[in-house]
Structures are given as structure tokens and as C-alpha cells.
Amino acid sequence: MWVSSILNGDTEMKMAGRTLRQPDSAGRIIIGRQYRDKQFAVEELPNGDILLQPVVIRHEREAWLYENPEVMAALDRALEQSANGEGQYIGSFAQHLTSSDDEE
Numbered sequence: 001m002w003v004s005s006i007l008n009g010d011t012e013m014k015m016a017g018r019t020l021r022q023p024d025s026a027g028r029i030i031i032g033r034q035y036r037d038k039q040f041a042v043e044e045l046p047n048g049d050i051l052l053q054p055v056v057i058r059h060e061r062e063a064w065l066y067e068n069p070e071v072m073a074a075l076d077r078a079l080e081q082s083a084n085g086e087g088q089y090i091g092s093f094a095q096h097l098t099s100s101d102d103e104e
Contacts, residue, residue, distance in 0.1 A: 021029045031052070043051040058066065065071055081087055
């Protein structure tokens with residue numbers, strides 16, 4: 001048996017852990033405040049199901065970092081060392097910046 005309620009003008013029905021939502025007149029479905037400010041890849045499957053997959057978009061300039069396991073491992077070690085208070089302040093690197101660095 002479906003149990004119906006109204007949530008912010010959106011019709012919501014629940015049954016056995018599943019939620020049935022009715023799109024509004026613009027075709028939008030409210031999925032919940034916990035998903036605000038998130039991005040999703042939307043895929044329509046051959047059987048008509050719609051799959052929402054949470055995604056994180058990163059800048060092309062940063063892709064090399066995530067694609068290089070050795071660099072990621074080194075970064076993880078550095079972050080862990082910093083969190084444990086291991087490390088030494090060696091000064092500012094501001095003098096090495098260029099005007100093109102400011103544009104990024």
C-alpha cells in the first residue's frame with residue numbers, strides 16, 4: 001500500500017523503502033534538501049529507468065593529480081604528516097608567483 005503526502009507542493013508516496021514522486025508542471029522532481037548544491041550525471045537506461053549518479057567536477061588543470069597514483073600517495077602522506085604536526089615551515093613562496101598564476 002502506498003502512503004501519500006505533500007512535500008513543498010510535490011506529491012510523495014512511500015512503500016517498502018521506495019519513494020514515488022510526481023514531477024511538477026515543468027517536469028522537475030524534488031529529491032530532497034540533502035542533495036542541494038550537488039551535481040548529478042543523469043542517465044536514461046534502455047528500459048526507461050533514470051539513474052542519477054552524484055559527481056564531482058574538477059578543473060582540467062587538476063586532472064593530472066587524480067590520474068597519477070604516485071602523486072596522490074605523496075599528497076596523502078603530506079596531508080597526514082601535516083595533520084600529525086610533522087613538518088616544518090620553510091617560508092613563503094609568494095616571490096615565485098607570476099601574474100599568470102593570479103589569473104588561474
